[in-house]
Amino acid sequence: MNNVTLVRKEPSESLFREDGLRLDGRGLDELRPIRMEVGVLNNADGSAYVEHGKNKIVAAVYGPRELHPKHLALPDKALVRCEYRMATFSVEERKSPAPGRREVELSKVIRESLEPAIFVYKYPRATIDVFVQILQADGGTRCASITAAALALADAGVPMRDLVVGCAVGKIEGKVAVDLSDVEDKLGEGDIPMALMPTKKVITLLQSDGDFTPEEFKQALEMGIAACEKIYEMQRDILIERYSKVREEVAEEQEEE
Amino acid sequence: MNRKENEENKGKRGKIERFVLPGDLLGVIEEFVPGDNCYVEDGKIYSNIAGYLLVDKAKHRANIIPGNPRQKLPKVGDKVAGIITSTMRDSATIEFSMVNEENIGLPFTGLVHVSQISKKFVEDVFAAMRRGDIIRARIIDVKFLPFQLATNEGDLGVIRAHCTKCGEPLVKMERDLLECPACGLKEKRKLAKDYIQPRFSTKDKHHN
Numbered sequence: 407m408n409n410v411t412l413v414r415k416e417p418s419e420s421l422f423r424e425d426g427l428r429l430d431g432r433g434l435d436e437l438r439p440i441r442m443e444v445g446v447l448n449n450a451d452g453s454a455y456v457e458h459g460k461n462k463i464v465a466a467v468y469g470p471r472e473l474h475p476k477h478l479a480l481p482d483k484a485l486v487r488c489e490y491r492m493a494t495f496s497v498e499e500r501k502s503p504a505p506g507r508r509e510v511e512l513s514k515v516i517r518e519s520l521e522p523a524i525f526v527y528k529y530p531r532a533t534i535d536v537f538v539q540i541l542q543a544d545g546g547t548r549c550a551s552i553t554a555a556a557l558a559l560a561d562a563g564v565p566m567r568d569l570v571v572g573c574a575v576g577k578i579e580g581k582v583a584v585d586l587s588d589v590e591d592k593l594g595e596g597d598i599p600m601a602l603m604p605t606k607k608v609i610t611l612l613q614s615d616g617d618f619t620p621e622e623f624k625q626a627l628e629m630g631i632a633a634c635e636k637i638y639e640m641q642r643d644i645l646i647e648r649y650s651k652v653r654e655e656v657a658e659e660q661e662e663e
Numbered sequence: 664m665n666r667k668e669n670e671e672n673k674g675k676r677g678k679i680e681r682f683v684l685p686g687d688l689l690g691v692i693e694e695f696v697p698g699d700n701c702y703v704e705d706g707k708i709y710s711n712i713a714g715y716l717l718v719d720k721a722k723h724r725a726n727i728i729p730g731n732p733r734q735k736l737p738k739v740g741d742k743v744a745g746i747i748t749s750t751m752r753d754s755a756t757i758e759f760s761m762v763n764e765e766n767i768g769l770p771f772t773g774l775v776h777v778s779q780i781s782k783k784f785v786e787d788v789f790a791a792m793r794r795g796d797i798i799r800a801r802i803i804d805v806k807f808l809p810f811q812l813a814t815n816e817g818d819l820g821v822i823r824a825h826c827t828k829c830g831e832p833l834v835k836m837e838r839d840l841l842e843c844p845a846c847g848l849k850e851k852r853k854l855a856k857d858y859i860q861p862r863f864s865t866k867d868k869h870h871n
Contacts, residue, residue, distance in 0.1 A: 445731075452731065470736065472771050472808055479808070523685075525702070525711065531808040560685055563731045565700065565711040568686030605686040645713050646682055649730035 421578045421590055428590070430459075434583045435629055437573075440640055442553075444561045444648040450537075452562025456554040459587060460544035465554035466537045467562040473533035484529035488517035490551060492540040512548050513538075519552050519572070519601040519611035525565040534564055545588035546574045552601045552611065557641055561648070568603040569641055570610060571634040575600065575626040577616060582625045584633045598623075600630045604638040607631075680718050682730070683710040689725050698726035737762045737771060737802055737810060744799045744822070745770065750788050753777050757798060757812060772809040775800060779813035781820075781853045791853040797823040799855050820855040832861035 421429060432438070438459030447453035450466035457463075473479045490513040494503050516538060524534065536558070538551045549572030556570040576586040578594035591597055596616020602609055618626065683689065689701065689708045695718065697703055700711040710716070714730040737743065745759025753776060760770040775798075780791045792798060792814075798821050804811035814820045824833045826843035833841035833850060835858045841850045844861070 471769055529808075530806070560713045561731060563712050563714075563729045565702075566685035567702070567704075567709070569684065603686065605688075642684060645684055645730075649682060649713060652730065 421593060428578075428583065430587060432585075434581055435632065437585045437633055437636060438587065440637060442557060442640055442644040444557055444644055445652075450558070450562070452558045452560070452564070454554045454557035454561060456550055456557070458546065458550035458553070459585075460542060461540070461547055461550045462542040463547065463550050463554045464539045464541060465551065465558040466539075467535065467555070467558040467564065468537075469534040469562070470529040470532040470564065471535070473531065479531040479533075482530050483526040484524075484532045484534050486517055486521050486524060486526060486534050486536065488513045488520070488536040488538070488555070490516055490538045490540070490548075492543060492547075496540045496543045512551070515548060515611060515613070516551055516555060520555055520559065520570055522608065522610045523556070523566045523568050523570050523603055524559065525567065528565055534559075543588070545586055545591040546599070548572065549574050549599050549601065553637055553641065557645070560641075560645060568606050568608075569638065570601055571604055571637045571641065572599065572601040572611065573630055573633040573637060574598065575630040575633070577618060577622060577626075582622055582629060584629050598626050598630065600627075600634070602631060602634040602638075604635055679728075680716045682714070683716045683727060684713050685710055689716060695719075695723040695725045698724045700727040700729065701725055737767070737805060739802055739805055741802045742799060742819075743771075743773065743802060743812065744797065745773065747792055747794050747796045747798060748772075750792065750794055752788060755780075755788050755792050756809065757800065759800075773800065773802070773812040774809045775812045775814055779803065779811070779815055782815050785853070790851045792821055793824070793827060793850075793852075795825055796821045796852070814853055814855075818856050820853040820858075822855045822857065823859045824850070824852055826850070835860060 427433060441457040443455040445453060446455045447466050450468055452467040454465045470484055473485055478485060490509050492501050494501050536555050538555055540547050552570055552572030559566060560569060574586055575584050575598045576594050577596040578590050586594060586597060596618055598614045600609060601611035687710045689710055692703060692706050697708045701708050702711050710727055712727060712729055714727040717726045717728055741762050743759040744761040745757045747755050748758050749756045755775045757773040758770045759773055760767055777785050777788050785791050799819050800812035800814045801819055802810050803813045824841055826833055826848055828848050829846045831843050831845040834844050836842045839851060839854050841852055
């Protein structure tokens with residue numbers, strides 16, 4: 407019983423395949439396949455659905471609207487509230503539906519990475535509510551949530567300085583790699599989730615866990631920004647597609663009249 | 664864009680140039696004036712929202728029409744209808760979810776100050792509107808919540824009121840004067856032109 411060690415168990419298998427690619431066949435700077443959809447919910451002012459690899463996320467935005475309870479209202483700006491929740495079926499082992507420490511923290515992290523992009527001073531005493539629901543989790547949910555929430559905010563017509571994109575960079579077996587999956591996140595050496603306002607080149611979220619040398623960190627940052635820009639292009643395309651569709655529908659309705 | 668929005672945008676002339684997203688560069692401030700849904704940073708104009716860029720060449724003005732027609736935020740000049748939830752000496756609080764005869768869902772709160780109740784001098788809010796009254800008002804300021812409202816026009820004011828004593832719907836007797844058909848109490852209100860006269864009295868029915 408005394409030979410309990412604190413040394414982490416090494417993975418039995420490598421996180422790289424024989425051909426040098428990652429387990430899911432990606433290169434070091436390659437993203438997982440991403441699919442987005444905007445305006446998926448009828449009740450919300452704005453909504454978005456994002457599939458980031460195996461992650462499946464729905465984001466809904468309400469507001470700006472009146473804040474209840476009123477004592478929370480800020481005299482000079484709108485209050486941004488964010489709720490990040492994982493469904494009980496989102497992970498292999500049932501997740502308790504009660505909000506845990508991790509969810510409360512991620513709610514705060516997502517809120518703080520979105521807030522710099524929102525013109526909160528336009529709506530004093532009001533609130534902007536952001537709800538993020540994880541339907542299926544597979545590593546990097548906070549970053550995908552930020553991407554989804556930004557889309558929902560844009561869909562709701564909330565005045566924003568820029569869109570926000572999230573992406574994680576990490577270290578697996580000594581190599582810096584972009585957009586870690588669940589396995590890579592758990593068995594890898596480090597993880598840097600980041601969020602970016604792409605046209606302004608402003609980083610709104612930067613966390614780090616694990617050890618990175620200054621060179622590695624620099625490299626990770628560059629790779630992360632490049633990855634964020636790729637996701638930003640997808641965000642753009644999906645918003646343009648969505649509103650051209652809305653426009654066509656309205657034009658058809660008018661013709662019928 | 665629905666028909667209502669087209670009416671709204673009638674005053675804004677110009678050509679729809681392209682679809683823009685938040686943070687998209689529209690031009691520099693020397694080119695044109697930033698209009699709706701634009702913001703300026705370092706002398707450059709950017710878009711605030713996802714929508715269509717409309718450049719008015721005559722006025723040198725860039726406006727952005729929201730791409731999402733679901734947006735229903737009340738704005739200055741909108742006519743709203745709601746119920747009075749409380750009155751103070753100098754103001755009445757209104758909760759409304761009808762904006763321009765359209766239901767916007769969750770209610771907003773508005774405030775009517777005594778000075779904005781009527782064109783005539785009103786000494787006390789109590790002589791013009793009371794709790795439970797349904798009123799129509801116009802938004803005069805949306806800078807802060809609660810929004811500032813006014814009822815100092817002919818078609819604005821109380822459209823339905825009940826007796827403070829017995830709860831009976833009040834009948835309009837003359838301008839700004841109501842009477843309770845059940846108990847005869849006379850009450851003063853700032854009435855809208857189209858005050859809704861009660862069709863029958865609940866008390867009468869009861870006695871028959």
